[in-house]
Amino acid sequence: MSALYVDERKPGCNGFHLQKDFIYFTPNDTDRSTNGSAWRLVASGDNLVEKYKVLTGDLVQLRYSAASPPVPAAATPPASPGGRRMLSDAPVDPIDPIDPGLDGIDVLTGDLVQLRYSAASPPVPAAATPPASPGGRRMLSDAPVDPIDPIDPGLDGIDVLSATEGHEIYTGETIRVKSMVYILSMCGWPASMTVEVRWGGAAQRLFFTGSSNIKDYTSSCSYGKSVYEPTENFIVGNIDVNCSGTVASGSLKYAYDSSTKCDAAEQFAWRLAGDAAGRAAGYGDFMDNSLRRRIIMILPREVKCQWAGLGSVGCGGRFCTVYIKGSTQGDIGVYFHELGHTQGLSHAGKGLVEYGDTSDVMGDDGSSTQGYLCTNSGNMFRIGWNAPLASLSPALTNIASNMGVPGRWLLPATSAADVNFVALNYSFVGVPFPNLFISFRVRADSYDNILSSSNNNRVFVHVFNGTASDRDYNRTNLVATLSSGGIYRSGFADTRGRQDAGGGVRVSVLSINTGVSATIQLCRFTELVETNCEDTIDNDCNGLTDAEDPACRATRSPQLNL
CATH class of the missing domain: 3.40.390 (Collagenase (Catalytic Domain))
Known part of the structure; x- marks a missing residue:
């Protein structure tokens, strides 16, 4: 068993990270000794955290296939009975020991897991033939070691045996x-x-x-x-x-x-x-x-x-x-x-830029100014630092308000209040649709005190399908930065007029009280072009209802004037 350690890359953020993520394993650390870690790199590549669902500290156990490919330059190491080997049995490279056959991981730091490798992995260069250990097991010190690039064959995957207990989300205790x-x-x-x-x-x-x-x-x-x-x-x-x-x-x-x-x-x-x-x-x-x-x-x-x-x-x-x-x-x-x-x-x-949100310290603000740039509303929600003014379903979007006008919301500056965003939860009924987080950011004395001018006094619309959970791997994505008069119109999920799911939403910034708050208007649309012209509803959210809408006037039969 071992402790899982993960490094995450950041290639586009002024050189913060490498072009790769890395997954390392160390021996079981439950005895709390601080010098008993033998590192092993088992995976290296793009976006491994999201791909394999891992976090630092998971406890794991390796599970190997019974048959591994031949080892060039040395005899083939013995297979373990039942296809199982411990991490300590695996060949190790002190420089770049990558396990290419890794099929999948769904773990966090501290979990007890098993690794699954594919039965056929690339050949493993080796220096010498290790002796078989009793019962078919081998110690890491017995394993073939290539100082340049040994590959650990036969790993079928990782199974979580005991999940780590996360304590990085605020739930009422500091x-x-x-x-x-x-x-x-x-x-x-x-x-x-x-x-x-x-x-x-x-x-x-x-x-x-x-x-x-x-x-x-x-x-x-x-x-x-x-x-x-x-x-x-x-x-x-x-x-x-x-x-x-x-x-x-x-x-x-x-x-x-x-x-x-x-x-x-x-x-x-x-x-x-x-x-x-x-x-x-x-x-x-x-x-x-x-x-x-x-x-x-x-x-x-x-x-x-x-x-x-x-x-x-x-x-x-x-x-x-x-x-x-x-x-x-x-x-x-x-x-x-x-x-x-x-x-x-x-x-x-x-968009497609993984670090493109310049309003968030977890993105790339491109600034050398020293100060405090905080996180967006989705990332704050992920670790329990904020809460929504409301979490709206499709059916409630055009009804709910904190200003007495249907669909209208006063957003406080995130620097002034921790209850500070409107969430649009449109995916809960099973219709695929990105959830939206709408917030207002300003440059304050300490909070966000280096927020750029292009982001200061702006309404932000983020997509975030995540939750406040240690095992949530979703990322935030900025889709709109709006000043007064700005409009964001989402994509459209056609649910044939259903009021409880799908459709789309229009976010309009009516006004901004500089440094204090923003007033927005939400409008959920169920049609891209108005076709229901007698229901007194602006179904396409273009600001025109029924006969006022050109689409309705175009479909009406001409009247005979006598």
Whole structure:
């Protein structure tokens, strides 16, 4: 069994991430030891979190097919009885051990699962023939190892045996974020950030005391529902890590070289060095007794990482990790973005651009300004930070209101209230239709204080088919940014005039009270062109009813004038 660790990519966001997601496995961490992790990369590719439904910390067990393909350059390893092997039986590559036969995962961090591999996987280069273990099992140390690219054949998939219990969604009890922050130097490269006992060091300013800091960022954007306090988040540095060498877990050894790579073995070495320094500094009890602890590693500027930041998705189990490249060590948005991943948030998209929502720190605002950019209404809802003014079904859209006029809504600025958006729940009756989240954002003193001018005092329409659940993998997608007089008209699901499902919706911004609120008008349409011309309803939401609508006038028979 092992703990699942996930890194998520972000290729289009100023180099925040690589062009890939990575899924790593480590031995079972339920004993809470902090140095017993032997890393193994089992999957690498595009958008793995959504594809395989995984989060950091799931407990897993590998399940293999009975027959694996031949191993070139060495004899074929023995098959395990019943087609089962433990993770420790699998061939390991310390550099790029990818398991190409992985068929599917549906797990989160901390789940107990099984892996399923296809019966036919590519051949596995190997250095030597491992001896058979009793009962057909082999230890990882017995397995064939290729230092360049060994593939683990025969994996049929992952089965969740015991799901991790998520605690990253606010349900009435304050979420207390806990972390160890390690500031590292290596390979003759100096630490990218200073640490001082007093509160004047750059690290202390970034996390706690500066004009823009992680502590205030967390409380401001969450309305105080999540907190990042200095009594539960500790900074240790400067920690000098050997440039190269081996890291070991039990009988397993991994070679690493931080002068050239930032891969699994290097990350393992950095974390072990950080944890050792943390214990030496007197934080052992905290490390042993805190669950869902973030381990934040701030690297030198010169490391060869292709990303600015790398974060675990979700934070079940004992810990999750965040890596910050030294060249972005002062960018508070990078930290909050990666910490957002540890809460389970995905990227905030726009159209086909996965990171295109510039109003959300989980997207790409393209700004170098230091300050607080919060998340959109869908992402806030996902982690329990906000609530809707109303959740409207199709039948209620043209009726409900908080202003006394059917379909009319006053939206408060999200900076001023946590009950702040209108949700249109159009998919609950089984007709496929994207759910809409409608909100109003302004630049305030702390909340959203670096919101761009193009997003300031705007109404936002997002598609989000997600829920406030640790196991929800849906992403938000921005479909409209509206100023006063702006109109968004959704797509149309033809349900032949049904009032309880389908149709479409028109969102009109009637007015904006700068910095305070926006007034919108909703109109659900059941036809694209008016055909029911005697029901006193504007069925196509063009503002014209029955005989007023040109479509109705065109279909009427000409009258004979006598």
